[in-house]
Amino acid sequence: MENKKQSSPEEVSELESPYFEFQAYLGITKHMGGLKATKELIELCHINKGKYVLVVGCSVGVTPCYLAKRYGCRVVGVDIYERMIDRSNERVKREGVEDRVEFRVADAQNLPFENALFDAVICESVNAFVEDKQRAVSEYVRVTKPGGYVGLNECTWIKAPPPTELVEYLSRISGVKEILTSDGWQELLEGSGLRETVARIYKTNALSQWINEVRQTEFLDFLRAWYRFLFLFIKSSACRKFTKEALTMPKSIFGLFKYFGYGIYVGRK
Numbered sequence: 001m002e003n004k005k006q007s008s009p010e011e012v013s014e015l016e017s018p019y020f021e022f023q024a025y026l027g028i029t030k031h032m033g034g035l036k037a038t039k040e041l042i043e044l045c046h047i048n049k050g051k052y053v054l055v056v057g058c059s060v061g062v063t064p065c066y067l068a069k070r071y072g073c074r075v076v077g078v079d080i081y082e083r084m085i086d087r088s089n090e091r092v093k094r095e096g097v098e099d100r101v102e103f104r105v106a107d108a109q110n111l112p113f114e115n116a117l118f119d120a121v122i123c124e125s126v127n128a129f130v131e132d133k134q135r136a137v138s139e140y141v142r143v144t145k146p147g148g149y150v151g152l153n154e155c156t157w158i159k160a161p162p163p164t165e166l167v168e169y170l171s172r173i174s175g176v177k178e179i180l181t182s183d184g185w186q187e188l189l190e191g192s193g194l195r196e197t198v199a200r201i202y203k204t205n206a207l208s209q210w211i212n213e214v215r216q217t218e219f220l221d222f223l224r225a226w227y228r229f230l231f232l233f234i235k236s237s238a239c240r241k242f243t244k245e246a247l248t249m250p251k252s253i254f255g256l257f258k259y260f261g262y263g264i265y266v267g268r269k
């Protein structure tokens with residue numbers, strides 16, 4: 001897959017994933033479980049002061065900056081969308097951690113790093129969007145030092161199979177390629193040679209997911225995102241079209257959280 005170029009707000013509906021183009025434009029993204037899940041992933045990957053960490057699918061740079069500020073890590077963040085990396089670079093300056101955090105545009109399936117470079121590689125809500133998941137996880141393992149950790153927080157079907165119309169809706173709106181069951185995610189880690197694997201599966205609901213997202217987003221980011229959304233909504237027909245499509249949900253959306261949760265999956269190299 002080629003790295004995705006940045007686009008103007010008017011062009012986003014023509015792209016493979018208008019969902020991410022809009023998120024990048026607004027300057028906010030999310031993952032299941034919010035900050036609580038991030039802390040759990042960090043702990044399970046034994047990340048602490050001085051560790052060198054790769055964050056794949058870092059989007060607007062929230063977790064890389066958090067790792068540098070709270071844990072004193074050196075961090076590289078990569079994302080396939082150039083506009084996400086632009087937002088990450090803005091954030092790293094705002095938060096004053098340029099000396100410890102850098103960002104690059106890169107595809108999870110083809111990482112531009114030498115072997116055995118990082119103490120840990122983490123991804124939060126990324127691999128469901130990746131075409132060749134096994135190849136991506138093999139890349140995470142390749143760039144991790146022996147004894148280091150690979151950790152994923154991924155959307156998970158906790159009851160399968162989910163209704164087809166629900167799968168189609170999520171794929172159409174968010175560009176998600178495939179969400180796996182917990183067995184599927186674990187097999188990916190084990191199939192790449194990771195050992196001592198841990199899987200923790202969580203059910204959630206719309207309210208607690210929303211609360212987690214709001215808690216993780218700084219107030220100013222939240223205000224800025226709403227301001228940008230209103231501006232975009234007025235200015236861009238692509239934004240209005242996307243919003244309308246996103247709000248045209250199948251009936252099964254009300255049962256979403258019967259099927260849909262998340263899991264934290266970690267293995268050691």
Ligand SMILES: C[S@@+](CC[C@H](N)C(=O)[O-])C[C@H]1O[C@@H](n2cnc3c(N)ncnc32)[C@H](O)[C@@H]1O
Pocket residue numbers: 001020029030031056057058059060062078079080081084106107108109123124125126129130131
């Ligand atoms: C749902 S967002 C999650 C973002 C972020 N990890 C967070 O927790 O807020 C998924 C991110 O993965 C990125 N992404 C999708 N496919 C990718 C790939 N093949 N390589 C690198 N990044 C990818 C998207 O651009 C987006 O920023």
